[in-house]
Amino acid sequence: MGDTDFIRKSLFMVGGLLIWGAHFGLVYIFNAMACARHFAGLRYLGFGVVPLTVSVLTLVALAATIVVLLLAFWRRGPARALRDQKPVNDFMRYTTITVAALSLIAVAWNGIPALVVPPCGYALP
Amino acid sequence: MPNPAPRPEGELEELKRIWEPPKGIHFLSAVNNNYVGVWYVGTAFLFFVLAGALALIMRTQLAQPELRLIGHELYNQLFTMHGTIMMFLFAVPVVEALSVFLLPNMQAARDLPFPRLSAYAFWAYFFGGLAFFCSLFFGLAPNGGWFMYPPLTSYIYSPGINADFWLLGIGFIEISAIAGAIEIIVGVLKTRAPGQSLDKLPVYSWAMLVFALMVIVAFPAIIAATLLLELERAFHWPFFIAEKGGDPLLWQHLFWFFGHPEVYVIFLPAAGMVSMIVPAMAQTPLVGYRLVVLAVIGTGFLSFGLWVHHMFTTGLPQLSLSFFSAASMAVSIPSGIQVFAWIATIASGKVQNKTPTYFILGFLFIFVIGGLTGVMVAMVPFDWQAHDTYFIVAHFHYVLIGGMVFPMFAAFYYWAPTASQRPLSETLGKWAFWLIFIGVNVTFFTMHITGLMGMPRRTYTYIAEMGWGPFNLISTFGAYTIGAGVLVFLIDLAKNFRPYQGDLGNLWNAGTLEWLPSGNYQTRSIPVITSREPLWDQPNLSDDVEAGRYYLPGAQTGGRETIVTSPIDARPQYVLQIPGPSWRTVFAAFFTAAFFIGLTIKLYTPAFVCGVLAVVFVIWWLWDSDPGPAEVGEIEIGGGLKLPTYTTGPMNHSWWAMIILMIVAGMVFGCIVFSYFFLWTISPRTWPLSAAALPAIWWPIGAAALFVASSLLVWLAGRKLSLVPERSAWPTRIALVLAVPLFIGGIALEVLGQLETGLRPSESGYGAVVYTLASYQGFLVAVLAIMGLYTVVRSLAGCLNRVRRSTFDNTQLFWHYGVAQGLVALLIIHAFPRLLG
Numbered sequence: 001m002g003d004t005d006f007i008r009k010s011l012f013m014v015g016g017l018l019i020w021g022a023h024f025g026l027v028y029i030f031n032a033m034a035c036a037r038h039f040a041g042l043r044y045l046g047f048g049v050v051p052l053t054v055s056v057l058t059l060v061a062l063a064a065t066i067v068v069l070l071l072a073f074w075r076r077g078p079a080r081a082l083r084d085q086k087p088v089n090d091f092m093r094y095t096t097i098t099v100a101a102l103s104l105i106a107v108a109w110n111g112i113p114a115l116v117v118p119p120c121g122y123a124l125p
Numbered sequence: 126m127p128n129p130a131p132r133p134e135g136e137l138e139e140l141k142r143i144w145e146p147p148k149g150i151h152f153l154s155a156v157n158n159n160y161v162g163v164w165y166v167g168t169a170f171l172f173f174v175l176a177g178a179l180a181l182i183m184r185t186q187l188a189q190p191e192l193r194l195i196g197h198e199l200y201n202q203l204f205t206m207h208g209t210i211m212m213f214l215f216a217v218p219v220v221e222a223l224s225v226f227l228l229p230n231m232q233a234a235r236d237l238p239f240p241r242l243s244a245y246a247f248w249a250y251f252f253g254g255l256a257f258f259c260s261l262f263f264g265l266a267p268n269g270g271w272f273m274y275p276p277l278t279s280y281i282y283s284p285g286i287n288a289d290f291w292l293l294g295i296g297f298i299e300i301s302a303i304a305g306a307i308e309i310i311v312g313v314l315k316t317r318a319p320g321q322s323l324d325k326l327p328v329y330s331w332a333m334l335v336f337a338l339m340v341i342v343a344f345p346a347i348i349a350a351t352l353l354l355e356l357e358r359a360f361h362w363p364f365f366i367a368e369k370g371g372d373p374l375l376w377q378h379l380f381w382f383f384g385h386p387e388v389y390v391i392f393l394p395a396a397g398m399v400s401m402i403v404p405a406m407a408q409t410p411l412v413g414y415r416l417v418v419l420a421v422i423g424t425g426f427l428s429f430g431l432w433v434h435h436m437f438t439t440g441l442p443q444l445s446l447s448f449f450s451a452a453s454m455a456v457s458i459p460s461g462i463q464v465f466a467w468i469a470t471i472a473s474g475k476v477q478n479k480t481p482t483y484f485i486l487g488f489l490f491i492f493v494i495g496g497l498t499g500v501m502v503a504m505v506p507f508d509w510q511a512h513d514t515y516f517i518v519a520h521f522h523y524v525l526i527g528g529m530v531f532p533m534f535a536a537f538y539y540w541a542p543t544a545s546q547r548p549l550s551e552t553l554g555k556w557a558f559w560l561i562f563i564g565v566n567v568t569f570f571t572m573h574i575t576g577l578m579g580m581p582r583r584t585y586t587y588i589a590e591m592g593w594g595p596f597n598l599i600s601t602f603g604a605y606t607i608g609a610g611v612l613v614f615l616i617d618l619a620k621n622f623r624p625y626q627g628d629l630g631n632l633w634n635a636g637t638l639e640w641l642p643s644g645n646y647q648t649r650s651i652p653v654i655t656s657r658e659p660l661w662d663q664p665n666l667s668d669d670v671e672a673g674r675y676y677l678p679g680a681q682t683g684g685r686e687t688i689v690t691s692p693i694d695a696r697p698q699y700v701l702q703i704p705g706p707s708w709r710t711v712f713a714a715f716f717t718a719a720f721f722i723g724l725t726i727k728l729y730t731p732a733f734v735c736g737v738l739a740v741v742f743v744i745w746w747l748w749d750s751d752p753g754p755a756e757v758g759e760i761e762i763g764g765g766l767k768l769p770t771y772t773t774g775p776m777n778h779s780w781w782a783m784i785i786l787m788i789v790a791g792m793v794f795g796c797i798v799f800s801y802f803f804l805w806t807i808s809p810r811t812w813p814l815s816a817a818a819l820p821a822i823w824w825p826i827g828a829a830a831l832f833v834a835s836s837l838l839v840w841l842a843g844r845k846l847s848l849v850p851e852r853s854a855w856p857t858r859i860a861l862v863l864a865v866p867l868f869i870g871g872i873a874l875e876v877l878g879q880l881e882t883g884l885r886p887s888e889s890g891y892g893a894v895v896y897t898l899a900s901y902q903g904f905l906v907a908v909l910a911i912m913g914l915y916t917v918v919r920s921l922a923g924c925l926n927r928v929r930r931s932t933f934d935n936t937q938l939f940w941h942y943g944v945a946q947g948l949v950a951l952l953i954i955h956a957f958p959r960l961l962g
Contacts, residue, residue: 003775006314006692017426024430028448035442036806050444088693091324091415098419106427106455113447120442 005081012078013096015068016103023061023107027054027114035120050119058111062104069100126653126764127665127674136679137649143680144235144646147706154706156240159645162226163544163624165247168254169219173530174611175258176210179203181608184568188601190589200585201268202287206261208271212387213295214254216529217340220394221305222247223536224333226544228309230639231327231401233318233654233670235647235677235687236703238311238778241710241746246301246308248714253301256722257294260287267291270583272384273354275365275376280358288358289725296351297721299344306340307785309333311778314692318638319676320654321695327637327657328411331418332397335425336390341789342429343386349796350379353897362886362893364800370811370890374439375803379796381432389428391525393421395532396463399485402532402539403467405635406482407474410658413466420459420466427456437508446505453503460496464489477633480554484535487562491527495520498573513583516576522569534558534614542629543639545622553617560610567603571596636661642671650675650763651688676763682755682770688762689778699772700760702752713742744915750779751919753929773930783935787942790905794946797897798953804890811889815962824878825955829948831871836944838864839913839937846933849926857925857933858917864940865910871947872906875899875954898950905943912936 011018034040034050042049071077072093079096082089146155155161183203186194195203225243229236237243260266267287269278278288313334317326354376356362363369365376404411411417430452437446467489476482498520502508511517534557541549575596580587587593631640636658641648652675656662669675676697680686685703690696716739723732755770762768774780805812813819842860849857876899886896916936919925925933 003692003781009693014422014426017423021426021429024448024452028445031442031444031448033806035445054444086322086694088322088324092693094415095419095422098416099422102419102423102458105458106430106452109451109455110430110448113444113451117444117447119444 008078009081009092012068012072013092014099015096016065016100017106019061019064019068020103020106020110023057024110026057027110030054030057031114031119040119048119051114054111054114058107058114061107061111065100065103065107069097069104072096072100126676127669128763129674132673132678136673140646140649140678140680141644143683143685143705144644146645151706151708154708154711156236156244156704156706156710157645158225158229158237158240158243159544159625159647161240161244161247162222165222165225165243165250166219168247168251169215169222172210172214172254172258173219174615176207176215177608177611179207179210181604183207184601184604186585187587187597189598190591190594191586193586195585197585198268201583202261202264202266204583205267205270205273205291206258209267209291209295210258211525212271212391213298214250214257216391216525217302217387218250218254219533220336220391220529221302221309223398223533224309224336224394225305227540227639228312228330228333229316229687230543230643230647231329231637232313232316232321233638233641233648233651234312234316235651235685237308238316238687238689238701238703239308239782241704241707241750242304243308244707245710245714245746246304248711249717250298250301252715252718253294253298253721256718257290257298260290260294265290272380273376274380275354275357275373278354278358279365280361283358286725286727289355292351292355292358293721293725296348296355297717299347299351302340303344303789306337306344307782307789309337310341310785311781313337315689315778315781316687316701317690317695318652318654318659319688319690319695319697321690323693325654325657327397328400328414328417328421329394329397331421332393332400335421336393336397339386339390339393339425339428341785342792343383343390345383345789345792346379346796347383349793349800350376350383352793352901353379353797353800353893356886356893356897360887362896363890364804364893364897366890367808369888370804370808371893372804372807372890374436374441374807375800377436377439378432378803379800381435382429382796384435385432386428388521388525389424392528393424395488395529396421398532398536399467399488400463401635401637402481402485402535403470404474404658405539405633405637406479406485407471407476408634409470409474410636410661411466412469412473413462414657416462417466420462423459423462424456427452427459431456434503434508437505438512443505450503450505454500457496457500464493479538479633480549480551480558481535481539481633483555483558483562484531484538487558488527488531488535491523491531491562491565493527494570495523495525495527499524511576513581514576515572515580515582518582519569519572519576522565522572526565526569531561534561537614539633540639541622542632543643544624546628547621547623548629548632549621550617553613553620557610557613557617560613561607562610564603564606564608564610567606568600569603571600571603575600631660631667642667649673650678652676676766678763681757681760684755686770688768689772689776697762697766697768698776699769700755700762701778702755702770704749707746707749709742709746713739713746716742740911744911747915751924751929751932753924771929773928773934777931777934779931779935780938783938787939790939790942791946794901794950797894797901798949801894801898801953804894808890811891813891813958813962816959818882819955819958820878820882822955824874824881825951828871828874828878829951831867831874832944832947832951835864835867835871836941838867839940843933843937846925846930847927849920854920854925858920861913861917861920865913868906868909868940868943872899872903875902875951895954898954902943902947902950905946909936909940909943912939 040050072079075083082093313330353364357364363371365371365373433449434453538549538554580593648670650670650673652670686700689698689701716735719735720732759767759769838860842857845856884892886892916933919932
């Protein structure tokens with residue numbers, strides 16, 4: 001019983017970085033496809049499709065990471081399992097929060113280039 | 126706990142007898158981590174010295190412009206072998222080897238959970254690595270650079286077997302690394318001292334856990350890559366040939382998806398060691414333990430977002446490059462956290478003037494410089510100037526030598542008292558340190574300048590007019606200084622290192638469990654711990670452990686034992702019966718290496734025979750690995766606590782190993798799937814344009830049905846097994862035996878369907894990747910067929926019933942995985958093109 005519990009608790013503990021990984025993979029694949037299949041020039045709502053999509057994905061990832069952070073902070077959701085005031089629970093809660101904080105920085109850092117750098121190159125849109 | 130009652134007569138002698146290593150030549154069949162660890166570290170250090178010698182030859186050739194000491198052919202082999210041996214045969218093995226030795230000791234476990242697996246991994250590495258090195262003496266060493274880019278390394282431009290040595294040799298050595306990683310994950314999570322909950326886990330254990338998880342996610346990519354390139358070379362399946370719908374960049378993506386995490390795989394264990402040595406040297410607990418754990422976890426994840434920074438000059442889209450540039454900068458945050466934690470710890474303590482301290486300070490200085498140039502080259506436009514120049518050579522030698530070699534020397538001087546009957550010499554240690562430290566800076570700092578002056582990598586000479594001569598001469602002088610330092614260390618080793626059982630006590634007054642009094646049985650009893658530095662905080666711990674006042678002071682099953690604990694709280698769960706010495710693992714490793722080498726030198730029949738023998742020895746070794754509950758049943762380990770001696774299901778250590786193996790298999794599969802979609806993105810013209818070009822839908826439906834049917838039979842076999850021995854074992858046996866041909870039939874249908882359309886793997890990238898998916902599935906089917914039939918034989922031998930069922934459970938887990946993988950492969954191959962058309 002302690003062992004299957006472990007998988008859930010530890011996945012939640014690194015949840016922030018799992019979200020970072022998903023965000024990273026999605027934005028990279030999207031930009032790669034946009035350039036390989038030549039649809040980077042499309043525009044929606046006045047924005048290029050790539051900066052728009054990357055920005056939306058970034059905001060979603062940031063929001064999800066904040067949810068993880070708050071759930072850990074308030075000991076809600078998956079963090080309910082950490083309610084017992086034991087040193088190891090406090091440690092896992094602390095680590096969940098700091099992992100999420102690091103992820104917020106990393107996700108933002110990864111998303112910002114889409115606002116500044118052209119998707120494919122100077123010659124292509 | 127601690128139990129004050131005196132221990133019975135003869136209990137300690139019995140413990141010693143059980144853990145005694147075999148005598149004479151049979152000593153080589155030992156599997157105990159204390160012996161295998163020393164051999165493993167020693168072999169890795171041997172490769173360090175050999176690869177270093179190759180570097181000295183190169184540096185001599187480069188000392189002056191237009192020297193002709195060695196020609197370009199040999200030079201190409203030298204730089205390829207220097208890089209390959211350092212990265213694959215030294216850097217990763219040495220950190221794994223140190224953990225084989227240290228990890229159980231640091232967690233007060235008597236051994237690793239699968240000692241014969243780590244012995245196998247060591248011997249396979251020993252035989253395979255030495256054979257690989259010997260290719261140099263036949264002029265057959267790989268010569269395409271340590272990262273072996275096609276098209277240069279494919280069959281057109283590298284027709285000899287040099288590249289095959291690399292592909293088959295290194296591919297198989299990575300299997301060794303993965304086996305070690307499985308062991309480390311289970312070891313860190315399941316075999317700890319009771320009470321050593323996650324918040325009290327040594328930073329080194331955290332680092333090794335993240336290391337091992339990174340290995341199982343990243344290393345399958347190099348296995349997939351080497352598989353693809355070897356298929357291209359041997360059978361002309363065009364994965365990397367652009368004219369036929371392949372792409373050389375596919376290799377680069379696969380290689381660097383492995384290659385970048387690989388360098389953090391090398392660094393993290395070293396950082397973990399530093400986090401253990403610094404508090405001991407400073408005589409104060411590590412500052413910022415929780416943040417250091419965050420940093421280790423953060424590095425593990427973020428390092429997977431860096432790989433394209435090795436490909437900045439390949440013409441990939443700008444924004445794509447920027448994502449990797451951003452992540453390459455972000456990864457410096459966790460490294461910085463650790464560096465500040467170490468500096469703060471040194472500042473808050475009273476650091477001792479001892480050799481380990483010197484190597485730690487040297488590490489900090491050199492690694493930080495390397496990290497700074499790393500952030501420089503993370504800037505895409507700067508990298509466009511520096512790529513493939515000596516600036517990069519300078520950068521990575523600073524981070525690798527600073528980040529891993531210096532901590533390794535610190536670790537040698539620090540932990541030698543636990544492995545040797547004499548400590549190493551302080552005088553010689555300091556001489557070695559200064560020579561190596563000065564040498565490294567003279568050699569590699571100069572290369573920043575040489576690189577910025579434009580000197581390219583991997584060239585065997587240069588003309589005087591470039592002005593690089595004086596700087597190269599300085600670098601060569603520095604390289605010989607490093608050599609002198611390593612020689613001093615070797616002298617120290619020869620004079621003072623006397624393995625195996627160190628009995629020198631807690632020389633450094635350190636706080637962690639590897640410094641408890643121990644014999645070849647590790648500690649006399651397994652303590653309950655309540656602190657991160659138990660030897661500092663728990664009074665009388667050493668005496669109580671030595672007197673047998675904690676858990677398992679004797680060996681009630683009559684064999685080797687350790688306690689398996691829960692992963693978060695480290696509560697005792699059951700007693701693991703650990704296997705003892707075995708020649709089978711040595712022979713299995715020898716024949717595995719011989720199989721791969723035989724394939725490389727194209728001696729196919731001997732290779733096949735060796736392959737069969739390897740499988741035979743592995744099965745023979747496995748035969749003892751599922752002992753069932755011990756005859757004594759449950760045992761009282763101390764303090765009134767009774768534990769079973771066997772368990773099945775998710776708590777079992779081999780269940781965990783199977784889950785991890787499934788992740789490895791899945792990652793290899795994922796890399797082949799990535800290759801499928803990548804080639805489709807690059808070369809859609811070679812994809813089937815309509816359903817007419819695909820096999821008729823009945824082929825995959827039939828294959829899927831057979832796969833699922835085989836899974837159902839295995840599930841049914843499991844249901845029937847829970848009635849054995851009260852009911853007959855025959856339903857289980859028959860179900861398993863029938864499942865095997867169904868599974869084989871499924872993959873046969875898939876291959877036949879493809880053949881029927883006329884598709885051939887050598888005609889296009891599409892063909893190649895479809896047949897690779899089928900071949901990989903076929904490989905898994907073959908492995909599972911053997912596992913299934915082996916399980917039936919276990920049953921016939923009376924070794925399988927509803928209690929003693931680990932063998933069946935492991936087979937079942939992997940079987941369902943294999944079927945799921947097959948269904949996904951069918952979906953991709955048959956549904957994806959239909960969705961497009």
